[in-house]
Amino acid sequence: MQTQTREEKKRQTRKQLMDAALTLTGSGRHFSSISLREVAKNAGVVPTSFYRHFSDMEELGLNIIDDLGLMLRKLMRTARQHEDYFEAQARNSVEVYAEYVCAHKNYFFFMEQVRTGGSSALRKAIRNELKYFSNELASDIRPLAQLSSTDDTDLDIICQLIVSTVFECTIDLLDHIETNPAYLDTYIEHTLKKLRCVWLGATSWQS
Amino acid sequence: MQTQTREEKKRQTRKQLMDAALTLTGSGRHFSSISLREVAKNAGVVPTSFYRHFSDMEELGLNIIDDLGLMLRKLMRTARQHEDYFEAQARNSVEVYAEYVCAHKNYFFFMEQVRTGGSSALRKAIRNELKYFSNELASDIRPLAQLSSTDDTDLDIICQLIVSTVFECTIDLLDHIETNPAYLDTYIEHTLKKLRCVWLGATSWQS
DNA sequence: TGTACATCAGTGAACGCGCGTTCACTGATGTAC
DNA sequence: TGTACATCAGTGAACGCGCGTTCACTGATGTAC
Numbered sequence: 136m137q138t139q140t141r142e143e144k145k146r147q148t149r150k151q152l153m154d155a156a157l158t159l160t161g162s163g164r165h166f167s168s169i170s171l172r173e174v175a176k177n178a179g180v181v182p183t184s185f186y187r188h189f190s191d192m193e194e195l196g197l198n199i200i201d202d203l204g205l206m207l208r209k210l211m212r213t214a215r216q217h218e219d220y221f222e223a224q225a226r227n228s229v230e231v232y233a234e235y236v237c238a239h240k241n242y243f244f245f246m247e248q249v250r251t252g253g254s255s256a257l258r259k260a261i262r263n264e265l266k267y268f269s270n271e272l273a274s275d276i277r278p279l280a281q282l283s284s285t286d287d288t289d290l291d292i293i294c295q296l297i298v299s300t301v302f303e304c305t306i307d308l309l310d311h312i313e314t315n316p317a318y319l320d321t322y323i324e325h326t327l328k329k330l331r332c333v334w335l336g337a338t339s340w341q342s
Numbered sequence: 343m344q345t346q347t348r349e350e351k352k353r354q355t356r357k358q359l360m361d362a363a364l365t366l367t368g369s370g371r372h373f374s375s376i377s378l379r380e381v382a383k384n385a386g387v388v389p390t391s392f393y394r395h396f397s398d399m400e401e402l403g404l405n406i407i408d409d410l411g412l413m414l415r416k417l418m419r420t421a422r423q424h425e426d427y428f429e430a431q432a433r434n435s436v437e438v439y440a441e442y443v444c445a446h447k448n449y450f451f452f453m454e455q456v457r458t459g460g461s462s463a464l465r466k467a468i469r470n471e472l473k474y475f476s477n478e479l480a481s482d483i484r485p486l487a488q489l490s491s492t493d494d495t496d497l498d499i500i501c502q503l504i505v506s507t508v509f510e511c512t513i514d515l516l517d518h519i520e521t522n523p524a525y526l527d528t529y530i531e532h533t534l535k536k537l538r539c540v541w542l543g544a545t546s547w548q549s
Numbered sequence: 550t551g552t553a554c555a556t557c558a559g560t561g562a563a564c565g566c567g568c569g570t571t572c573a574c575t576g577a578t579g580t581a582c
Numbered sequence: 583t584g585t586a587c588a589t590c591a592g593t594g595a596a597c598g599c600g601c602g603t604t605c606a607c608t609g610a611t612g613t614a615c
Binding site: 387388 | 591592
């Protein structure tokens, strides 16, 4: 305990800085317009302390994406099974995802805004995370009998479509949920319908 | 001619301001981090002149979205026909769209970054434009025989899916096209596959 | 265990700079007679 | 048509402010003996 104290305290401050950035993006501000000084202030440290942890705001952003990646992978690992894939998995997955988004709003606001509007390094980092997902999904559903007449390239593209369909609407969920909690159900039903449509298409696909 | 001169000149400066903002966003900067002074400088006027045209940057942003909406509606109006909808329309539409994106990069960079990362007013304005599209698309394909067993609500959701599928990948096109012009074809083929998958699903849909 | 020294996370003053906004102005264009 | 006045897009100086970054510092924590 004693030997860890200094290191622990540093890690805590680091987390406070990252949380401060997420709180600010979560409040509607764009990441790229948030200053290092604001982040430090919100984290309760002096601006110069920031440099003990990150060289600039972009490095902080990349670290948030790392965290987000870990969170999403953990989420994805909960419940993985095969056969009767769509009906068994889709509703449950979308529900879990939607709850998760609501429970980590700030992270998803950050992700949505950086995905298309961050610096090119940040965009690329997010794209890699999404690619990881669609690859996982592809290897997950590859063995299904219903997909036997789809070749690997096409399956990859279809998986990208599934992943982007889910993420695409996340900003709508985030925007509505604050004023209208009932939107959660609408979001789940709409997303499920979209996924069912894609799934119908995928299973009748002939490469 | 004489009676229009002053008004004309004003409209021209206004356009220069909007173009300056688009050039800056197109160069990779996020709209929310661009200053009024930078825009004025790039437009070749003094910062105070900005206020003769817009009250602040957000108003300028909303005016860009208006322009974008007009452009997209005009684009959409080119070639509208029914029956044998997918095969006849999709390839042509995606090709036209992709060319259009490449020819108006700055507008689409702006749109992509503001769609998920702008202020809530700007996000809402973009969302309205996209809604307009999916409504147009829905009323366009509503009469098709293949969609007779899909009810109106479901058709709306499917049309949203089609529209978002096209826009979703636009940022990828924009990111790649600068370094690798051949990506245009990849983009077109991938997008077509995604749309074909959605279309297959839509035509075998039972509400 | 106690002491003497090293480390280093966080401090606070200072810098030069670009920011948004105000104000009184200029001078070309437009209008009334 | 010519003159006298009004309009108003664009100017330029000035303001107070928050910015990123530098620097020498402090003092609690960690380490060696």
